[in-house]
């Protein structure tokens with residue numbers, strides 16, 4: 001009897017449970033840390049902003065010089081002093097004066113507000129060195145001032161261990177002056193597509209052959225999920241050659257993933273090669289991605305994904321990625337939402353179907369291509385996986401489905 005999607009996901013998680021801890025770590029330059037997982041809490045070595053600075057191009061003032069009273073509008077004519085460009089350390093601002101100040105420039109001591117240039121009369125900066133006055137309106141203290149530490153103060157935790165480092169997180173580390181960061185050493189995966197019919201892209205394509213798309217597709221998916229992938233080339237359908245190829249690359253890997261050779265054909269190379277290994281070949285009640293191999297190869301966790309390209313990606317998204325998320329906290333879980341179908345669909349009884357789709361600007365989800373697991377062009381046009389539960393055989397347009405954003 002076929003195994004449920006949830007049961008197989010649990011089996012994959014169980015297989016990989018030894019990889020959960022402890023993590024080895026390495027210190028890498030910021031850009032090499034994109035997509036990696038922070039190994040330690042990072043404490044801010046300085047405050048952000050590091051000093052009070054202007055949010056506008058305008059005049060730094062003492063708000064007390066621009067106070068409402070019964071006989072005026074609060075505005076005042078102030079003497080213009082030396083300008084404060086960004087990057088300068090300004091002199092103290094004396095009462096009754098206004099310093100031209102640029103966005104990001106340090107507030108002079110004594111100044112506590114900024115009046116934007118648009119509100120000044122005249123609304124242009126006087127030439128430096130030329131004596132001038134400017135009329136400015138009433139202004140509350142703090143106006144257009146970005147206080148020191150208003151984003152984060154020195155000594156507080158900026159990022160927690162376990163955070164996946166994307167553009168925002170790396171930008172923060174750079175803003176804190178850090179040039180490198182301690183990240184978890186990624187899990188190392190050996191990825192081996194199989195099949196006598198499969199040739200590497202770029203080579204000649206003899207009759208009956210196809211190009212290997214699984215290697216690139218899965219390496220890309222794994223790299224995006226923060227894994228380090230080793231490719232040993234494509235294995236043919238000779239089981240002993242596959243064993244040799246695996247054995248020459250398994251040193252130092254945490255997981256082996258193969259594609260193809262797991263179903264019911266006469267030349268199922270992965271099944272045959274794993275004959276004397278504790279690897280089970282199971283049928284998961286899912287389409288695509290039904291036939292799956294799972295176990296260990298020479299004591300290294302092993303997953304045998306089916307050969308069709310869409311089956312490979314669906315296997316990764318439905319089993320391996322969520323298992324890693326549960327065990328390591330990274331990659332982040334896919335964003336899931338519920339969306340009405342833009343069209344009718346049918347689904348095989350007793351199988352969880354995973355269709356490819358596009359979530360459209362109107363919030364509906366359009367299916368891309370049919371259910372066939374060879375349809376890589378349709379996959380390339382998709383931004384989501386559409387989940388159709390095992391007990392559902394038909395859904396009308398407008399019916400809500402669960403969608404995983406890719």
Ligand SMILES: Nc1nc2c(c(=O)[nH]1)N[C@H]1C(S)=C(S)[C@@H](COP(=O)(O)OP(=O)(O)OC[C@H]3O[C@@H](n4cnc5c(N)ncnc54)[C@H](O)[C@@H]3O)O[C@H]1N2
Nearest residue numbers: 193195211212213214260261262263264290306307308311
């Ligand atoms: N009698 C049965 N036949 C099949 C069954 C079944 O239950 N009974 N299951 C079908 C399903 S579902 C799938 S999925 C496939 C899985 O087959 P394998 O894992 O043994 O994979 P292959 O036969 O080697 O290849 C399947 C398909 O994918 C193409 N392929 C393989 N590798 C690559 C690659 N690296 N890049 C691009 N395309 C690849 C291959 O040429 C085949 O077309 O079995 C069904 N059959």
Ligand code: MOO
Nearest residue numbers: 288289290311373
């Ligand atoms: O389960 Mo297979 O992966 O549909 O094509």
